[in-house]
Amino acid sequence: MSETEPPVLARKDGRVGRLLLNRPHALNSLNLEMIRRVAEALDAWEHDPEVAAVVLGGAGERGLCAGADIRAIHDDVRRGGGADSARFWAEEYRLNARIARYPKPYVALMDGVVMGGGVGLSAHGGVRVVTERAKVAMPETTIGFVPDVGGTWLLSRAPGEVGTHLALTAGAVGAGDALLCGLADHFVPADRLASFATALARATPGQALEEFAEPAPEAALAAHRAWIDPCYRADDVAEILHRLRGSGTTAAKEAAVAIEGKSPTSLKVTLAALRRARALSSLEEALDQEYRTSVAALSSPDLTEGVRAQIIDKDRRPRWSPGTLDEVGEAEVARHFAAAPGGDLGLGASGPGVGN
Template sequence: MTGNDIEEVLVQREGRAGLIVLNRPAALNALTHGMVRRIADALDTWEDDEKVETVVVTGAGDRAFCAGGDIVAIHRAATGGDPGAVEEFWRDEYRLNARIARYPKPYVAVMSGIVMGGGVGVSAHGSVRIVTGTTRIAMPEAGIGFVPDVGGTYLLALAPGELGTHLALTAGSVGAADALRCGLADHFVPADRLPALLDDLAELPVHDALERHVEAAPPGRLDARRRWIDACYAAGTVEEILDRLRDSGEPEAEQAADRIAANSPSAVKATLAALRRARALGPLEAVLDQEYRISCAALATPDLAEGIRAQVIDKDRAPKWRPATLGEVEPTVVARYFAPLGERELGLAAPRPLERW
């Protein structure tokens, strides 16, 4: 069997569970447009299937649940390819994210290994999110000149205090305990117990299956950093955040400042604005509508293509951002990320009814 013959998403029923396996282990199960459509089709089929009481989503291989979207295709679109194809991928992907969040049956995501970007979108909106000792969750978009999407700004905006702002601006990752603390996951199950958990999910109600395997996660790292994280990231601008981090006297805060300063200045400023706006937007669908505007705008910026080149294509880790400094990012540059799209809007959020006098 050739690589092209391998199904990128395996869909089958195991007892009372509908099982979805992201099946591109060599690519860390990164999502293609076809995979998004296949998952959506399975959810449609199983919603009215009385034999399927639970949906379970896993990733093939030992390294990753899902490392994100098909970033090479995005690079092609950002460097002269067809942007319409990527925008259509995002439309379907964000609609799937919203669908998962509202799915009427238990949606169990087994978030073992690497979970980044689009992988967060097909897991962390589910009703049951399981992490293991190998889990590393991140929304690393600012490091490639992009802004957290797939509902990432919604999830990070809901994290306690300023933890979500810290993760978004630094493009940092967290393990199991910190994912639980940030509200990105619900339960910890040791990795070696996953096969038995999957067997039980095929035979038992979700609560009963979890009760057999859930344990307390090993200690995380964020709780010890909450004091300076909440104080520093509450500032109104990225520049003020960096000043507070560098003046805090905390070596880890200084390291966070260095990581933020290495990311795309435009993307970092747009990310902070997106998070602050997300807190006031309300439901996930409204935030996804905003993220779609941001993503489409980012596709036309030089930093997205340059960030993917530096981190993924050439891997020289030396992006040349334009503008190169935070001070050069004018308010109009940030505003461009939020500009209405007219007929191209995603339109997931229901229009607000007119007020009656």
């Protein structure tokens, strides 16, 4: 991307509208301008008879999108309490809902890194394509945050407790596991992805997939469900850790170590959010709930501390507050599910056609 290029490139190509996230130097991390440009393109193409489908990709060689620009969120919270971040999330989550209900095929090319907000722009689409280079994750607990962009909706509906495992450990999965977890639909090898994308200009997504899709790699997590499901079935993080440590399985013990390094507050709120999301009836309701947990995180010290440790100072030694699970009381968890001070999104009240 040059200084004169916009952060999202939108153009018509044959029968498709192409969206290219265009901040490769920042692994296409999202800001408010990008959210608005994607939304504007979807508005323009929805009723355009020349556009039969939308194709989302990312510039550069490293991936589709690493998520939101969390350094900007850190600076916003430190500078002004997070008002700009709340505005960003409100527009981002509305866009996530719009993508899920978009009336034309929305094809997401999930190649390389697809994390956080990148999942929100891709995994709600109607045609989600992964490659063997894909690294799909909701890494929020690592930075003192809670899965958002519809992540709690998606992960709470993954088979068994695999979604709980991914949410608490913040682990990344490849193509096979992305398909297992319902985060993607089809596998196209990376060396055929450009040809597949080109074919979409002249063929329907179904026709292009018939030509280029191949059997997906093995889902590695499927073989671990014997310990994942019973360990993560508990509704208490401390009990989950107890079961993981006592499972007698090396991979389970490694998962426990990974979880122990995350924000205790984020872990408790994340587990509660996943359990609540299972009982919700729509993505929109989950996004409403996530807006509450996201805005509440703005007043928690862990979000800025997590970003400092992972992105700014990169010492990877966050000082969480509170520092232990026992110190995170029920009232603190409940606070994250209260109505946001500036008002809720109200997406769920709008019904499944929201944004259309």
